Amino acid sequence: MTYKQTFENCFSSTENGDQDWVRTAFMKALSQTETIASSLSVLKDEGRLPILELPEKLDDLTALSEHPFVTEKDYNRFVVVGIGGSSLGAQVLVNIRNKDDAPYLHFWDTLDYHVMRPHLSGSKLKETRFLLVSKSGTTPEILAQVLLVIEALNNEGGMRAVSQQCLVICEPGDNPLGYIADKWNIPRLDHDPDVGGRYSAFSLVGALPALIAGIDMNEVRRGAKEVLDDTLTNPESAPRVSAALNHALSDICDVRMNVLMPYSKQLEPFTHWFRQLWAESVGKEGRGSTPLNALGPIDQHSQLQLWLDGPNDKFFTLIINQDDDASPLMDVSLADNIPELDYLKNHRISDVVHAEAHATAKTLADRGKYLRCIYIETLDERTIGALMMHFMLETIFTCHLLGVNPFDQPAVEEGKRLTKMYLKGEG
Amino acid sequence: MTYKQTFENCFSSTENGDQDWVRTAFMKALSQTETIASSLSVLKDEGRLPILELPEKLDDLTALSEHPFVTEKDYNRFVVVGIGGSSLGAQVLVNIRNKDDAPYLHFWDTLDYHVMRPHLSGSKLKETRFLLVSKSGTTPEILAQVLLVIEALNNEGGMRAVSQQCLVICEPGDNPLGYIADKWNIPRLDHDPDVGGRYSAFSLVGALPALIAGIDMNEVRRGAKEVLDDTLTNPESAPRVSAALNHALSDICDVRMNVLMPYSKQLEPFTHWFRQLWAESVGKEGRGSTPLNALGPIDQHSQLQLWLDGPNDKFFTLIINQDDDASPLMDVSLADNIPELDYLKNHRISDVVHAEAHATAKTLADRGKYLRCIYIETLDERTIGALMMHFMLETIFTCHLLGVNPFDQPAVEEGKRLTKMYLKGEG
CATH class of the missing domain: 3.40.50.10490 (Glucose-6-phosphate isomerase like protein; domain 1)
Incomplete structure (x- = not known):
């Protein structure tokens, strides 16, 4: 052990x-x-508690490793826009590497505009990709931040910038965050509805930021x-x-x-x-x-x-x-x-x-x-x-x-x- | 109010x-x-509880405002080496300004070498001044960090760099930190022995970093x-x-x-x-x-x-x-x-x-x-x-x-x- x-x-x-x-x-x-x-x-064997199946899963990690956010090195900054379970697990994983290592991952687990503003203009905005994460797709803090991100990127480079620099993670189906993703051609990844936020660190919510940071999720x-x-x-x-x-x-x-x-x-x-x-x-x-x-x-x-x-x-x-x-x-x-x-x-x-x-x-x-x-x-x-x-x-x-x-x-x-x-x- | x-x-x-x-x-x-x-x-009027006299003091702030660490703008980074009461009050005061404002103040209230290393070599070391703070002058964590700072500066620019880029705050008289200051020609400021660490935010321990950051201590x-x-x-x-x-x-x-x-x-x-x-x-x-x-x-x-x-x-x-x-x-x-x-x-x-x-x-x-x-x-x-x-x-x-x-x-x-x-x- x-x-x-x-x-x-x-x-x-x-x-x-x-x-x-x-x-x-x-x-x-x-x-x-x-x-x-x-x-x-029993719950695990019957597939009724997915958080206990994640540790032995392999195929989803292979797919995530091939995601453009992981493989394409043309952005050196990432902002994870999430709160609680959509952010803390990823922070734990990313933090075992040296803080100054590239690419730079920043977590907006706050509504303080002082923290957000530097990423929303100038050269930082151009270098930054945004992971927009809300399991339900309805979290007010995240929706507010997403509107700011989209407005900034759209002013800078129109829909093309929005769809290229953003990625949404939320439950499949209709919800406000999913709606915004579809409208702006932002790629969507599905959050498993049966994996609760605080137990989601090994799922894509934790794994994708970790893979971007170079963490070996296997x-x-x-x-x-x-x-x-x-x-x-x-x-x-x-x-x-x-x-x-x-x-x-x-x-x-x-x-x-x-x-x-x-x-x-x-x-x-x-x-x-x-x-x-x-x-x-x-x-x-x-x-x-x-x-x-x-x-x-x-x-x-x-x-x-x-x-x-x-x-x-x-x-x-x-x-x-x-x-x-x-x-x-x-x-x-x-x-x-x-x-x-x-x-x-x-x-x-x-x-x-x-x-x-x-x-x-x-x-x-x-x-x-x-x-x-x-x-x-x-x-x-x-x-x-x-x-x-x-x-x-x-x-x-x-x-x-x-x-x-x-x-x-x-x-x-x-x-x-x-x-x-x-x-x-x-x- | x-x-x-x-x-x-x-x-x-x-x-x-x-x-x-x-x-x-x-x-x-x-x-x-x-x-x-x-x-x-009664304690206040008799001068037996200095923390209650600090709010109406003025002369010490005038003197601190004229300290080279405040007036000379030739360094854009400061590291406050302190822990507990020697750090937290200053952090509170400095944090009411925007985080990215110059000069940049960093607080080493940790013994994690990952946090310290970036400041101890290369261009960052040359741009950085160090405030070395321990009320008693005996805090093990601070003494350990002080040895690292002096070794790094001494390797870079000898005693001149050490004495120019460091400032010690500790109680007057004999103690290990004071001894180190005297040996390396590091200027010393006296921590009032009657102002306890956790009540020291309005004294020079909080005020000096705050003044460096441009906070109006009056x-x-x-x-x-x-x-x-x-x-x-x-x-x-x-x-x-x-x-x-x-x-x-x-x-x-x-x-x-x-x-x-x-x-x-x-x-x-x-x-x-x-x-x-x-x-x-x-x-x-x-x-x-x-x-x-x-x-x-x-x-x-x-x-x-x-x-x-x-x-x-x-x-x-x-x-x-x-x-x-x-x-x-x-x-x-x-x-x-x-x-x-x-x-x-x-x-x-x-x-x-x-x-x-x-x-x-x-x-x-x-x-x-x-x-x-x-x-x-x-x-x-x-x-x-x-x-x-x-x-x-x-x-x-x-x-x-x-x-x-x-x-x-x-x-x-x-x-x-x-x-x-x-x-x-x-x-």
């Missing part, structure tokens, strides 16, 4: 006498994952498949064990928050992707813990005081990348080898990060906080595929243990209706 | 019968703020002073009312999380600054609520489901910037005026953001969630100064009501000690 998971202390807390209750609840939940795994296997899916196969068959697999522990900790220890803290800047979008995945899946019917994104070591300087000394109401996950970076060995002779810098001698920057990660893990555990560590050897395509699949499955299993549907998000419709009313002046 | 604060519904929740208890606890806490305000006034302090004066004298002032409400909601309604969600991308660093301010201040002795940063409207697509339908354990603050952006009116004739797009007709992108903000506020309130809204007319220097002062004071008053010290952070020393041990191979 591409990662290793440990629970340092969740069954050994001495702060209260709960540890036996936690273990009992954990064992019970773990045994329940057997039924869930069986149901998921390896991403290979990493995902290893985790999926293990989870569906192995009762001790990491996602099932974690789901059972999540459930036991909320039930017995009143754990309300789920903190994800990688010690790797490249995994920052991963924490945002996880936040949506977890929040939209578990947050239903008054239930569900709240996800918190964090980043090591920077958040040691902003959150650690509260985590260590505040209420014991959080489950912590540290992701520790054990790879060395390419930084030079620190030369403390530049500071005359003063004794206060001894500890930095002959180390790389990545050694400091590793030491801080291990120190934070030990400090949290020693204080009786609920802690899991995930260790990875290198952050490559296979690993990121494995981590994404792990957290999708951990989320799905946790939802089933909690008794909520992992795949819907029924509560947000009212806000959407009001937004349209206010814009129409009916508020 | 530069902002307006409302509590939509915190005393009118129909979900449970708690509203009278909330109001009683709130009134009691509000009356206690009188004693706190008196104590703070206006920032003016906005802060208006809020401070009001808070020390007016029992109904916004920070005191908010602190009392925070206290009542945790006490009576088991509110565990404090969500800050501006509808403005430019306020994103503000949410990170607030997160540290709140977490390090309130998180002590098993007490304190957990801050959550969010951003509208993007997080409606990732968090709102949980917020609306999950546990009612959060206090929400929406910051709504009512200013219009400069985007063109949306032209729905580009989509043949199809009825599905009627609601976008003749609106700007900022209208969509405003409508979503108001819709989210109403939806949260209608569901019985605890909600505060802060309305601003325009995001300028005076407003950002006011908002920062507001949240510092809200935090300080909340801590006093909670019975914890707002200014220390005693719990994080163990992790620092372990980090050094691990690097020395003693782990």
Whole structure:
């Protein structure tokens, strides 16, 4: 496996006498994952849960690899116009390469005009292709942005520029985004209606931006498949064990928050992707813990005081990348080898990060906080595929243990209706 | 005042019968703020709490404005090497201008070598000045980065380049960073030992990067002073009312999380600054609520489901910037005026953001969630100064009501000690 998971202390807390209750609840939940795994296997085999079929699919990747947006190198900038599930998964995948590598991919997951304007005029506009993504084809933010893009391109080069520099991804059939695509001769790719946004990273929504960025999607899916196969068959697999522990900790220890803290800047979008995945899946019917994104070591300087000394109401996950970076060995002779810098001698920057990660893990555990560590050897395509699949499955299993549907998000419709009313002046 | 604060519904929740208890606890806490305000006034008048004197100071800003890093325009890039309080306040201030404006300011609040490397070689290195900031002068991350910076500059242009392109900010006296500055002839500016990192935004740590970026620090302090004066004298002032409400909601309604969600991308660093301010201040002795940063409207697509339908354990603050952006009116004739797009007709992108903000506020309130809204007319220097002062004071008053010290952070020393041990191979 591409990662290793440990629970340092969740069954050994001495702060209260709960540890036996936690273990009992954990064992019970773990045994329940057997039924869930069986149901998921059936759904997968019957073709009723496409997100579980994606890891072993091959033909769609071949087709995507041959798409002009991937093969033709005549544009060096791409803007992905999407929000939530239409953007975050792609950001995770693209971010494992160096940020400055060409082609340059920008994500407009905001409505701030300051962010959009630079791409909408002058030389940047001429060099840029736009991926316009909305699963339903009705997301107001995306439709507003699409109108701006089309107006700018049309002013610059007419319908030809619009159809050449844009690509639409939405569900097949009639919807406003699809209508706009057809009217302007913009090529359309079909978003599978049965692949929900927050679970769509391995589908074309994540894969196409990743392929443009030069990411090997076969390896991403290979990493995902290893985790999926293990989870569906192995009762001790990491996602099932974690789901059972999540459930036991909320039930017995009143754990309300789920903190994800990688010690790797490249995994920052991963924490945002996880936040949506977890929040939209578990947050239903008054239930569900709240996800918190964090980043090591920077958040040691902003959150650690509260985590260590505040209420014991959080489950912590540290992701520790054990790879060395390419930084030079620190030369403390530049500071005359003063004794206060001894500890930095002959180390790389990545050694400091590793030491801080291990120190934070030990400090949290020693204080009786609920802690899991995930260790990875290198952050490559296979690993990121494995981590994404792990957290999708951990989320799905946790939802089933909690008794909520992992795949819907029924509560947000009212806000959407009001937004349209206010814009129409009916508020 | 530069902002307006409302509590939509915190005393009118129909979900449970708690509203009278909330109001009683709130009134009691509000009356206690009188004693706190008196104590703070005394500390301020006696010069024992410098963070409260900064808003009315003028002479230090004059001196900083004349610093070569501000006046000499021969470098177009600046890297602020700092972490936590040495970086976040400056990021908030700098971020109210357009991101692409010159000079370009970059913040290394990470140890990722991918982020640092581009600045450490070639033409970027020659164009860049480095602000090396650590209050204590002992922060391991900063010392490690400083060694890399000095090595790179020294290889390029010897001690002359080092002393010309670097500036150190740390406490006066002996400390490793100060030692390095003296050895390499790097100019030093003194960090006031009595101004704690997370409260230091109005001091030179925030002000110098802001002045380099062209921010009017006099206006920032003016906005802060208006809020401070009001808070020390007016029992109904916004920070005191908010602190009392925070206290009542945790006490009576088991509110565990404090969500800050501006509808403005430019306020994103503000949410990170607030997160540290709140977490390090309130998180002590098993007490304190957990801050959550969010951003509208993007997080409606990732968090709102949980917020609306999950546990009612959060206090929400929406910051709504009512200013219009400069985007063109949306032209729905580009989509043949199809009825599905009627609601976008003749609106700007900022209208969509405003409508979503108001819709989210109403939806949260209608569901019985605890909600505060802060309305601003325009995001300028005076407003950002006011908002920062507001949240510092809200935090300080909340801590006093909670019975914890707002200014220390005693719990994080163990992790620092372990980090050094691990690097020395003693782990």
